[in-house]
Amino acid sequence: MRHGTTTARIRPLPLLALAAAIWLGGGTTVKASQAPRGASVQECLDCHGRQGFSASFAGQRLSLYVDPQAYTASIHGTNACTTCHPLGGLQPHVKSYSPRATARAVDDNCRHCHKEVAGQYQQGVHAREFYGASAALCSDCHGSHDIRKKTDSRSLVYPTNVPSTCGRCHQGEEMKTYQESFHGRAISLGTAKTAQCASCHGSHDIRGPEDPASAVAEVNLPQTCARCHLYPRENFTKGKEHAVVVSKGPGAPMYYTLKFFTWLTIVTMVALILHIEVELLGKLKRLGG
Numbered sequence: 001m002r003h004g005t006t007t008a009r010i011r012p013l014p015l016l017a018l019a020a021a022i023w024l025g026g027g028t029t030v031k032a033s034q035a036p037r038g039a040s041v042q043e044c045l046d047c048h049g050r051q052g053f054s055a056s057f058a059g060q061r062l063s064l065y066v067d068p069q070a071y072t073a074s075i076h077g078t079n080a081c082t083t084c085h086p087l088g089g090l091q092p093h094v095k096s097y098s099p100r101a102t103a104r105a106v107d108d109n110c111r112h113c114h115k116e117v118a119g120q121y122q123q124g125v126h127a128r129e130f131y132g133a134s135a136a137l138c139s140d141c142h143g144s145h146d147i148r149k150k151t152d153s154r155s156l157v158y159p160t161n162v163p164s165t166c167g168r169c170h171q172g173e174e175m176k177t178y179q180e181s182f183h184g185r186a187i188s189l190g191t192a193k194t195a196q197c198a199s200c201h202g203s204h205d206i207r208g209p210e211d212p213a214s215a216v217a218e219v220n221l222p223q224t225c226a227r228c229h230l231y232p233r234e235n236f237t238k239g240k241e242h243a244v245v246v247s248k249g250p251g252a253p254m255y256y257t258l259k260f261f262t263w264l265t266i267v268t269m270v271a272l273i274l275h276i277e278v279e280l281l282g283k284l285k286r287l288g289g
Ligand code: HEC
Pocket: 041, 044, 045, 048, 063, 064, 065, 066, 071, 076, 079, 080, 081, 082, 083, 084, 085, 099, 100, 102, 103, 106, 107, 139, 143, 144, 145, 147
């Protein structure tokens, strides 16, 4: 089983012994050279598909487990592992494994297959270097071994999941104000048709509001909102989107509208319940009489 022998087959017994050695011995026993080049998914999963498969690096225990079921159910489930982790060069099984380095290495391969998306992404703010690495890699928003179609409600980029996906990094005022907005409240009730982060910001070509090419730049806002609000009122896009909803300042109109609709909802619900009760009582009376 040497690196480079394409036809090499893994024999299960030594493999089990090796896997056991990793569990017990902290990953020092299995060498980089022991994974076969051009291996099938099953061959990779012989080690990585074992629950709890992990190794120690610089005193830190890191999981190397890949859930076989989740992988098979994912959109890439029929692809060889090596489409994202090509063997040869450094990959795989470098001694100095770090999750971030692996994610960065994979990123090139995502882009290789998804050229159109990669082109858009390259224009956006997340492709830019930030603290020495891209601000957000493909896998930061999509995950790795359980990527699903965007129309699948379990996808990290399914509309109702987008806020928490962006929220892994954007936790500040933008998140708070979004959650308090009409859109944010509707999303938390499970409405996929309302605006989530990507409806206004885009998904791959995301830019800051100061960039004139940004979907949220002041000049482009009417068009951005008009994707859903076909006949907006005058001044619809005026004011700050991520305004704090309090009774004073830019959030005041939102605050009072919110109060109004909250009470409207309560009153409507109470009226509805009363109506049903009266009708039921009437029915019971008729049955009894
Ligand atoms: C669609 C691309 C893709 C495919 C296909 C893929 N991986 Fe990964 N893999 C990734 C990404 C992205 C990461 C980095 C994830 C992170 O940041 O933790 C990763 C990380 C890993 C790691 C490091 C530990 C971890 O989970 O982060 C292992 C081990 C691994 N993959 C094994 C496999 C095996 C085995 C297969 C085949 C069953 C496979 N991968 C198929 C994208 C992929």
